[in-house]
Amino acid sequence: MKTETLIDLLARGAGPAPRHAAARRLLPAAGFGLLVSAALALALIGPIPAALYATPVPWMKLGYAAALAAAAGWLTACLARPAMPAVRPRRALLAVVALMALLGVVGLATTPAGERLAALLGHSWLACPWNVLALSLPALAAALWALRGLAPTRPRAAGGAAGLLAGAVGAAGYSLSCPEASAGFVAAWYTLGVALTGGLGALLGPRLLRW
Amino acid sequence: MPEDASPDDFESGLRPLWLRAQDGDDAAYREALARIATRLRSYLRRRMQSLPDELEDLVQETLLALHLQRGTYDASVPVSAWVLAIARHKLVDLWRRRGRRDDRHDALDDVDEALLVAEPDEAETQRDLARLLQQLPAAQRQAIVLTKVEGLSVAEASQRTGASESAIKVQVHRGLKRLALLVSKPDKP
Numbered sequence: 001m002k003t004e005t006l007i008d009l010l011a012r013g014a015g016p017a018p019r020h021a022a023a024r025r026l027l028p029a030a031g032f033g034l035l036v037s038a039a040l041a042l043a044l045i046g047p048i049p050a051a052l053y054a055t056p057v058p059w060m061k062l063g064y065a066a067a068l069a070a071a072a073g074w075l076t077a078c079l080a081r082p083a084m085p086a087v088r089p090r091r092a093l094l095a096v097v098a099l100m101a102l103l104g105v106v107g108l109a110t111t112p113a114g115e116r117l118a119a120l121l122g123h124s125w126l127a128c129p130w131n132v133l134a135l136s137l138p139a140l141a142a143a144l145w146a147l148r149g150l151a152p153t154r155p156r157a158a159g160g161a162a163g164l165l166a167g168a169v170g171a172a173g174y175s176l177s178c179p180e181a182s183a184g185f186v187a188a189w190y191t192l193g194v195a196l197t198g199g200l201g202a203l204l205g206p207r208l209l210r211w
Numbered sequence: 212m213p214e215d216a217s218p219d220d221f222e223s224g225l226r227p228l229w230l231r232a233q234d235g236d237d238a239a240y241r242e243a244l245a246r247i248a249t250r251l252r253s254y255l256r257r258r259m260q261s262l263p264d265e266l267e268d269l270v271q272e273t274l275l276a277l278h279l280q281r282g283t284y285d286a287s288v289p290v291s292a293w294v295l296a297i298a299r300h301k302l303v304d305l306w307r308r309r310g311r312r313d314d315r316h317d318a319l320d321d322v323d324e325a326l327l328v329a330e331p332d333e334a335e336t337q338r339d340l341a342r343l344l345q346q347l348p349a350a351q352r353q354a355i356v357l358t359k360v361e362g363l364s365v366a367e368a369s370q371r372t373g374a375s376e377s378a379i380k381v382q383v384h385r386g387l388k389r390l391a392l393l394v395s396k397p398d399k400p
Contacts, residue, residue: 001340006271007244009340009359010278010387016235021282081283082296151280153300210304211276 022077025146030073030169033139037173041135045177052179060103061175061186067096068168068194076143076165079158080150086157093164097191104187111182122180125189131178132193133200136163136170140201144208152209159205160198167197221250222291229290233281247294248274252334254295258302265305267334268394273301275391279384304395343393351386354379 018024052058075089111119122128143162152158171190180186225246232240251270259266276297284293344352357368358379369376 001271001338001343002335003248003267003271003274004245005340006274007241007248009355010274011232011237011241011244012362013358013365014232014235014237014240014278017233017284018282081285081288081293082280082300083288083292084285085288151276151283151297151300153296 022080022150025149026073026077026080026143026165029142029146030069030139030165032142033136033166033169034172036138037135037170038176040138041131041173041177045131045174047176048179055181057181058175060183061178061190062172064096064100064186064190065168065172065175067099068093069165069172071096072161072164072168072198076147076158076161079154079161080147080152082151082153100183100187100191104182104184107183111184116184119182120184120188122182122185122189124178124180125185128174128178128180128185128189129193129196132167132170132174132190133196134170135173136166136193136197139166139169140197140204142166144201144204147209148211151211152205155205155209156202157205159209160202162205163198163201164194166201167194170194170197218291221246222289225290229284230286233284233286243290244274244277247277250291251294251298254298255302262305262309267336268338269301269305270334271336271338272391272394273298275387275394276301279388279391308395338394343390346393347386347389350374351382351389354382355386355390358383 048058071089071093075086075093078084078086078089108116108119124131140163143166144159147158147162171194174190174193180189225243228239228243228246232243248270251273252266255266255269255273256263259269277294280297284290344355347355353372354368354374357363357371358365363371365376365379368374368379372379374382
């Protein structure tokens with residue numbers, strides 16, 4: 001086949017390029033992951049008492065998860081496109097984590113010294129990161145599948161970003177079931193759970209993101 | 212395009228064509244792809260001295276990948292950077308398939324576009340389009356032959372086959388995707 005023949009074939013009737021290709025694949029994946037992880041959290045772990053929604057506690061967690069998901073989704077969308085710079089979304093992601101860490105430190109600093117460790121560890125610090133990771137798996141599968149239809153030329157970084165996005169989605173689902181109240185707890189253990197999912201995504205990226 | 216065009220000239224000549232192509236100008240798209248093919252040939256030739264017979268195969272694979280992924284182009288990025296990122300990706304993929312993980316990876320970090328020299332020779336691969344098309348499912352083959360080989364519009368192809376226009380578009384896209392998969396398999400001609 002002559003290359004010219006191929007070019008004719010590709011160009012003929014090609015029409016306009018698809019628009020917003022990254023968002024059109026990643027947003028449904030994140031939405032699907034959120035639904036599944038919320039349903040799993042409510043069904044398997046159980047909902048927190050409704051009265052808690054009158055306090056800032058679940059909203060802090062949901063807000064953190066939403067900000068993380070926005071930054072990680074932006075990063076994933078950049079890494080899904082060849083030659084697209086990813087510096088700004090990386091900074092945004094670090095800023096979100098730093099802000100939550102700051103809130104956690106302030107929260108612990110204003111807690112009486114004797115209760116700080118209890119506030120940081122809560123009742124579930126051992127389970128929280130693993131629950132976040134487990135509830136992130138549906139979103140991780142969906143996000144990696146979405147990436148396979150795009151053009152990630154940096155597969156490890158793209159897989160890691162998809163993992164962070166999925167981790168944030170899983171954290172949002174878990175916050176519907178998580179009884180812990182301190183900002184320090186969220187800053188430490190939610191972040192660890194999201195980071196674990198990111199690490200898993202980075203491991204899977206080079207294997208799954210071939211095209 | 213003059214043979215000694217500098218990379219800046221390449222980008223400035225390609226960009227307006229590419230942006231028009233992205234908006235649906237098929238003639239501009241054909242011209243853009245032809246210029247890109249010429250650049251790809253010289254870019255890859257320098258990096259494939261151990262696999263000269265596969266040069267044109269990889270040029271064609273890269274063109275197919277560019278086409279299938281044209282939705283991932285962002286106007287904030289130089290077209291040539293986007294093209295070369297995909298070409299590099301396809302080159303790494305080829306080496307992995309060939310089991311070559313040696314020092315040639317060094318060449319990948321070298322994105323210096325000044326090394327690119329236009330090489331306008333027309334080239335051909337051993338692949339046969341008709342045979343490739345034979346390997347597609349009937350609906351995909353028919354959609355591609357009608358719209359891409361015979362040059363019917365999507366509406367005409369829809370009338371001819373009884374399939375909806377969106378179904379034709381989907382079959383064309385899937386068929387090209389499968390074609391890209393077929394040409395990247397080492398054992399298939």
